[in-house]
Amino acid sequence: MQTSNPLYKRQGIHAIASIFTVEDGVTKVLLVKRKNVPFKDMWALVGGAIYNNEDLLDGLKREIFEKTGIINIDTYFSGVFGKKDRSPVMRMVAITYIGVIDSKKVSFLKETLHTSNADWVPIDKIPKLAFDHNEIVSEALTSLREQIVNTDILKALFPDGFTLPEIQKVYESILGKKFDRRNFRKKILSIDLIQDTNKVRNFKGNKPAKVYKFKKSKQNKSVF
Amino acid sequence: MQTSNPLYKRQGIHAIASIFTVEDGVTKVLLVKRKNVPFKDMWALVGGAIYNNEDLLDGLKREIFEKTGIINIDTYFSGVFGKKDRSPVMRMVAITYIGVIDSKKVSFLKETLHTSNADWVPIDKIPKLAFDHNEIVSEALTSLREQIVNTDILKALFPDGFTLPEIQKVYESILGKKFDRRNFRKKILSIDLIQDTNKVRNFKGNKPAKVYKFKKSKQNKSVF
């Protein structure tokens, strides 16, 4: 590869996260307000350019920390955005990820070196964002809907396990539809994603509910 | 973004294709032998660094043309490889794609400016490849197996349509398993991927077979 060739010069790699939460039945995404050009004072997803000395996920974690103060977030691959003009500064390819955290347990910084604000925004009220972040968050939501049935991405919402009625509400929020309690139970147990913990959780005045947790991995069901 | 920061400097983007064919029941991938460092004289997938003035798929098409002479190949997203040390030259992130062509109809160059050889290699006989291309082709094969039921990726094998027995053999080769003729027929027709053309194809001595073609698009079946 001719590294001197101007056709190759000044390229870079973005790692960008759509961080979701579910709050009282509403699915929200974490946005930050940019302090610097380009797209100064616009809302954006969390992320940024990765360094040469870090892998993609490490760079993403660093960016999330730098722009929100959040640590220890698990991220899952979502997609790639690489149109040649997607950044006005230089040629950047964006590798995009999704993650889920509990907005009630995780706090974030309202202002950082690079951001002047940060907030949870319902997914149906997302403003015009910097770069191609509107497209990215749209694809991220599709990825989220796929991955909640294939991965343990929701486990951050339930560090101490969950009851089936609790997690059913989360599925309903994210997928935007309601399920029959009995059928949801059969389905979610049949896809080999969660397991019983032999514990129960008491809510006052109600029958105690069994507590489940996510299994480590899940095989995707194939057509053939 | 501080473009002068050495942490960001000298990054680049690879677009890499695993081009498959199915020949007499054997699934093969197109490999080229590298003429230049790094990994001089090693076999590799087709691809290379993209230019600033081209989108990812355009750069991929150009690379495929430059290294094989092949034009007009449809490619489908496969994955991302971004480990910081995956290229010994500089920090490169690879966006990987898959494609399918008919080895009997498409010819390619055995030597180019960058390659000293090229050949179809059965997927169970792939040698040690340059860069992380062994990992890439492995994931590509998984993508291929997923996408033959979700996309029209196989259409390049059948520009004039196909009969069900013909395409069943291709599915069996790629998926590595055999299907009952009647059940395959029902299944492939039920997933809304192909359509009847009202034509038949005669093979000597046999009952004529109906000819089908791929539909434009296909919805992925969801769990919920």
Added chain:
DNA sequence: GCAAAAGTGTTAGGAGTACACCCATGC
């Protein structure tokens, strides 16, 4: 008419969907 390959239908088991009643708890 015979060989070769294509086309088709039926049955049984498993999964999905719709739907109603019982159970454990706090007060």
Added chain:
DNA sequence: GCATGGGTGTACTCCTAACACTTTTGC
């Protein structure tokens, strides 16, 4: 004992999987 919400089972339909015979053609 009653209100609240959690847990469970059954019947019907649909999809899946196993399996054998008939049809068309070339020679």
